[in-house]
Amino acid sequence: MPELPEVEITARRLDRAAAGAIVESTLAPGMVALKTFDPPLDALAGATLRGVRRRGKMFVVELGELALLVHLMSAGRLQLFDKRASLRDRASRILIRLSDGRELRLREFGTQQRAWGKLLPAAAVEDDEAVATLGPDAYPAPPAEEFVRILAQPRHLHPLLRDQRSIAGIGRSWVDEILWTARLSPFRKGSELDPDEVERIRAACDGCLGGALEHYEEVIGDTVPDKLPMPLQVHRRAGEACPRCGAKIEAVHFKDYVMCYCPEEQTGGRVLKDRRLSRLLK
Numbered sequence: 001m002p003e004l005p006e007v008e009i010t011a012r013r014l015d016r017a018a019a020g021a022i023v024e025s026t027l028a029p030g031m032v033a034l035k036t037f038d039p040p041l042d043a044l045a046g047a048t049l050r051g052v053r054r055r056g057k058m059f060v061v062e063l064g065e066l067a068l069l070v071h072l073m074s075a076g077r078l079q080l081f082d083k084r085a086s087l088r089d090r091a092s093r094i095l096i097r098l099s100d101g102r103e104l105r106l107r108e109f110g111t112q113q114r115a116w117g118k119l120l121p122a123a124a125v126e127d128d129e130a131v132a133t134l135g136p137d138a139y140p141a142p143p144a145e146e147f148v149r150i151l152a153q154p155r156h157l158h159p160l161l162r163d164q165r166s167i168a169g170i171g172r173s174w175v176d177e178i179l180w181t182a183r184l185s186p187f188r189k190g191s192e193l194d195p196d197e198v199e200r201i202r203a204a205c206d207g208c209l210g211g212a213l214e215h216y217e218e219v220i221g222d223t224v225p226d227k228l229p230m231p232l233q234v235h236r237r238a239g240e241a242c243p244r245c246g247a248k249i250e251a252v253h254f255k256d257y258v259m260c261y262c263p264e265e266q267t268g269g270r271v272l273k274d275r276r277l278s279r280l281l282k
């Protein structure tokens with residue numbers, strides 16, 4: 001799932017390429033992707049695409065007086081194409097055809113239909129439930145006092161940092177990187193951290209997310225590739241050597257994601273029970 005740096009670089013590139021374009025027509029082949037019906041998608045015809053920006057892990061495509069709020073969920077992509085989609089493209093969910101022949105397309109891969117868009121009056125975006133409930137952006141990281149308040153919850157750091165209502169923009173990839181950078185266990189509780197540990201997480205948010213964004217600015221040209229070159233050090237690297245201390249990176253497998261960490265530096269040498277393994281052994 002694209003997280004803050006991936007959505008941000010995509011929004012920047014789409015904004016650069018498409019701002020000022022005029023909408024000719026629209027289509028929503030993915031029946032369930034458009035979650036609103038008033039105003040209708042047709043209302044976009046003739047609107048000027050004013051810009052594309054990010055809120056949390058969502059896009060806001062500003063179109064005249066309206067705005068399309070887009071959430072990619074785990075398998076969506078928001079991409080600009082030079083030509084119109086074939087109607088046989090089964091990945092198409094929402095199509096915005098521009099008068100210059102290009103097309104802004106929300107696509108989704110895989111079998112599930114979870115990516116969504118909401119067409120709203122531009123002024124109503126901030127009040128939409130998905131936006132209004134967001135915590136502050138994880139990058140740039142909130143000031144120290146605010147960060148202390150955000151983490152002061154008796155919950156494990158891994159789900160806490162991924163909770164968009166607490167802090168916005170972090171998902172399953174970057175949470176591993178942030179906790180590894182801060183040298184903290186994913187199973188520590190936010191409310192149990194000392195001020196130095198809180199500050200390490202805060203600095204790691206800036207370092208990891210800001211560093212990823214800088215990396216993308218350098219390596220990504222005008223078009224964002226389907227698969228972003230994510231500069232990950234531990235996530236998806238179970239079994240490899242920790243780039244900092246050389247210990248073997250371990251993983252805990254959950255139903256639909258994997259948590260990676262360095263036991264040497266994050267859990268006091270302890271290898272955490274892998275739920276997948278223990279379930280298999282039962």
Ligand SMILES: [Zn+2]
Nearest residue numbers: 242245262265
């Ligand atoms: Zn290590």
